[in-house]
Amino acid sequence: AQSVAQPEDQVNVAEGNPLTVKCTYSVSGNPYLFWYVQYPNRGLQFLLKYITGDNLVKGSYGFEAEFNKSQTSFHLKKPSALVSDSALYFCAVTSTGGGNKLTFGTGTQLKVEL
Amino acid sequence: GAGVSQSPRYKVAKRGQDVALRCDPISGHVSLFWYQQALGQGPEFLTYFQNEAQLDKSGLPSDRFFAERPEGSVSTLKIQRTQQEDSAVYLCASSTGRVYNEQFFGPGTRLTVL
Numbered sequence: 220a221q222s223v224a225q226p227e228d229q230v231n232v233a234e235g236n237p238l239t240v241k242c243t244y245s246v247s248g249n250p251y252l253f254w255y256v257q258y259p260n261r262g263l264q265f266l267l268k269y270i271t272g273d274n275l276v277k278g279s280y281g282f283e284a285e286f287n288k289s290q291t292s293f294h295l296k297k298p299s300a301l302v303s304d305s306a307l308y309f310c311a312v313t314s315t316g317g318g319n320k321l322t323f324g325t326g327t328q329l330k331v332e333l
Numbered sequence: 334g335a336g337v338s339q340s341p342r343y344k345v346a347k348r349g350q351d352v353a354l355r356c357d358p359i360s361g362h363v364s365l366f367w368y369q370q371a372l373g374q375g376p377e378f379l380t381y382f383q384n385e386a387q388l389d390k391s392g393l394p395s396d397r398f399f400a401e402r403p404e405g406s407v408s409t410l411k412i413q414r415t416q417q418e419d420s421a422v423y424l425c426a427s428s429t430g431r432v433y434n435e436q437f438f439g440p441g442t443r444l445t446v447l
Contacts, residue, residue, distance in 0.1 A: 223375075251433045262337070262424060262438040263376070270433045309375050318389050319364060319432050323375030 221246040223312050225324035232300045232331055240295040240327045242310030249315045252293040254284055257307040257326075266308075269293060280304070300331045335359060337439035339425050345445045346415045354410045354442045358427030365408050366436060367400055368424040376424055382408060383430065415446045 222245045232238045244250055251270055255263040267278025274286045284295045293310060307328050311321040338357045346352050358365050363384050368376035369392075378392040384405035393400070397416075402408040412419055422443050426436035 253435060255438075260440075262440045263426075265435045265437065268433070268435055311375075313432055315432065318381070319428075320366065320378040320381055320389060320392070321368075321376075321436060322378070325373075325375050 221250075221312050221314055221322045223310050223322055223324035225308075225310055225327045227327050228325075229328040229330065232329070234302050234331050234333055235299050238295075238297050238300045238304070238329065238331070240308050240310075240329060242293045242295065242324060243291050244293060244310070244312045245291060246312055246314040247316050251313050252284075252286065253311040253313075253321065254278065254282070254293075254295050255309045255311060255323075257309065263309065266295070300329075302331050302333060305329055305331045337425055337427055337437055339423075339439040339442050341442060342440060343443050343445075345447065347447055348417060349414050351411065351413045352415055352444065354412075354423050354444070356408045356410070356425030356427075356439060358406065358408070358425070359437055361429075362427035362437075363405070363430040364428045364436075365402055366426040366428075367408070367410050368426065369394075370422040370424055370441070372421070379410070379423075412444075415444075417446050420444055420446045 224243045253268045254266040269286045277283045310324045365382045367379040370376040381389040382402040397413045399411045422441040424441045425439045428434045428436045
């Protein structure tokens with residue numbers, strides 16, 4: 220079985236400050252981790268993924284995420300937040316034994332304020 | 334556009350009616366997925382196709398739910414005798430087929446059962 224936890228329902232940050240959205244996971248086998256963003260009335264948009272290799276992965280719109288195997292975490296980060304980053308963020312996992320299906324967390328609402 | 338498309342975008346059904354939701358994946362994508370997203374929740378896996386073969390239907394909540402992809406391209410999710418608890422956004426996604434490849438999502442169909 221595979222699962223994802225996003226412990227924060229909402230994260231508030233001031234524009235220009237760094238942001239972190241937390242994610243922890245549980246899988247059998249090697250994990251493949253993803254971050255998606257969802258804007259109102261729109262589908263999920265892919266941001267970045269970790270497959271193997273370098274633990275720091277870079278993605279779209281200046282976002283990056285750090286894979287930490289010992290802590291089973293994959294936190295999303297951005298050095299300087301923009302108001303336009305305000306959206307709903309989902310962490311998702313699949314694995315070598317997961318059959319291709321993604322298991323999503325419950326989502327974290329990011330609010331970036333001026 | 335070259336993205337995943339879904340129709341209709343919105344569907345209102347009376348309890349007990351049958352509905353059919355359509356998904357047009359990205360051309361050439363062999364894998365197609367259906368997810369159900371309840372209000373305030375992350376997407377939950379329903380079923381998965383590789384070409385025309387339905388490889389996993391473990392997420393379908395009841396035998397009222399049926400999905401097909403007869404020619405390995407367009408897919409239809411059918412819900413028979415709709416119930417109020419079926420109200421949700423139904424998301425379709427496609428990918429190139431490898432487990433570690435990102436899935437590209439459509440805008441979803443919002444189903445409301447009265």
